[in-house]
Amino acid sequence: MPIPEDVTGDEIDKDVRQELQSLPKTLAEDVAKNLVMVARLIDEEPERAYAYSRIALRLASRVAAVREAAGFAAYATQKYAEALAEFRAARRMTGTVELWPLMADCERGLGRPEKALDMAGAPEVQKLDKAGQVEMRLVAAGARRDMGQLDAAIVTLQSNELASNSVQPWTARLRYAYADALLAAGREGEAREWFAKAVEADRDGSTDASDRLAELDGVEFMDALVEDEGQDGADHDDQGAQDEGDHKD
Numbered sequence: 079m080p081i082p083e084d085v086t087g088d089e090i091d092k093d094v095r096q097e098l099q100s101l102p103k104t105l106a107e108d109v110a111k112n113l114v115m116v117a118r119l120i121d122e123e124p125e126r127a128y129a130y131s132r133i134a135l136r137l138a139s140r141v142a143a144v145r146e147a148a149g150f151a152a153y154a155t156q157k158y159a160e161a162l163a164e165f166r167a168a169r170r171m172t173g174t175v176e177l178w179p180l181m182a183d184c185e186r187g188l189g190r191p192e193k194a195l196d197m198a199g200a201p202e203v204q205k206l207d208k209a210g211q212v213e214m215r216l217v218a219a220g221a222r223r224d225m226g227q228l229d230a231a232i233v234t235l236q237s238n239e240l241a242s243n244s245v246q247p248w249t250a251r252l253r254y255a256y257a258d259a260l261l262a263a264g265r266e267g268e269a270r271e272w273f274a275k276a277v278e279a280d281r282d283g284s285t286d287a288s289d290r291l292a293e294l295d296g297v298e299f300m301d302a303l304v305e306d307e308g309q310d311g312a313d314h315d316d317q318g319a320q321d322e323g324d325h326k327d
Contacts, residue, residue: 079115079129087111094143101138109138116147124154135164142171153180158187175202179213183220191221212239212248216255228263235259250280254287261294270294 087110088095094113098106112134119127131144131151138144149164162184165177182197197203198218203211215234222231235256239248257272273294276287 079126079133081111081115085111085114085118087114089114090117097141097143098138100141105137109134109141109144112137113144113147116151120151120154124151127151128155128157140171142168145171146177149177149180153184156187158184162188175205176210178202178206179210179217182214182217186217186221186224191224194218194221208239209246209248212237212252215239216251219255219259223259223262228259231259232256232263245279245281250276250285250287253279254285254290257287257290266294 087107090098090110090113095110098109101109112130115130116127116134119130128151131148134144135148145164146168149161149168152158152161152164162181165181165184169175169177169181178197178200182194185191185193185197194217198214198221203214206214215237219231219234222228222234235252237252239246240252240256242249253272253276257269257276260266260272261269270291273287273291276285277291280287
């Protein structure tokens with residue numbers, strides 16, 4: 079696949095660049111460029127990101143960063159079995175537990191929520207940093223919902239991180255998940271409160287909490303837009319009639 083001229087490979091993280099030093103220079107440069115393309119496309123064009131990740135994997139399958147990137151690209155395209163295999167490979171190579179929540183979420187994607195819950199109770203979770211532990215809590219709550227256990231999902235999300243007024247990178251997603259679980263359980267008033275709290279914490283628009291809140295409040299943006307367009311059309315027709323009258327005069 080073509081690589082844009084502005085991609086040099088130097089854009090990758092320094093730790094990844096260090097991993098690639100085990101490869102011949104030209105090969106390392108090619109792998110780096112493909113990894114840059116994965117990172118550049120994964121949010122907006124995940125299928126293309128996946129294609130680039132496969133090239134990098136073919137070139138350097140023994141590099142942990144490549145296996146991890148391949149896992150993320152497969153995960154983004156909902157190829158959960160493939161993503162899980164790549165995450166496991168990366169974990170074997172590095173010995174770290176950072177990918178544990180993603181591996182558990184892959185189990186959910188494969189229709190095995192019970193396995194995800196088993197992983198949520200594993201010793202590896204205690205080795206995760208705070209962000210990783212919150213992510214694991216989100217996965218566990220999702221697994222509970224997969225199993226139809228709405229009340230258990232709500233309880234799973236209740237934590238010090240949820241109650242805290244401090245805004246952290248995970249705060250908006252945690253509050254959003256809690257609000258969504260409350261709404262699914264029919265607790266609309268509480269859900270509205272927590273969607274509003276999610277909006278307050280969502281500084282980069284990572285969730286659609288504002289839309290969900292507006293929906294609960296009965297705000298219909300599309301209807302307003304259609305009404306405006308209709309009014310514009312009426313104004314245009316009125317002006318056309320006026321112009322026609324002027325012309326006849």
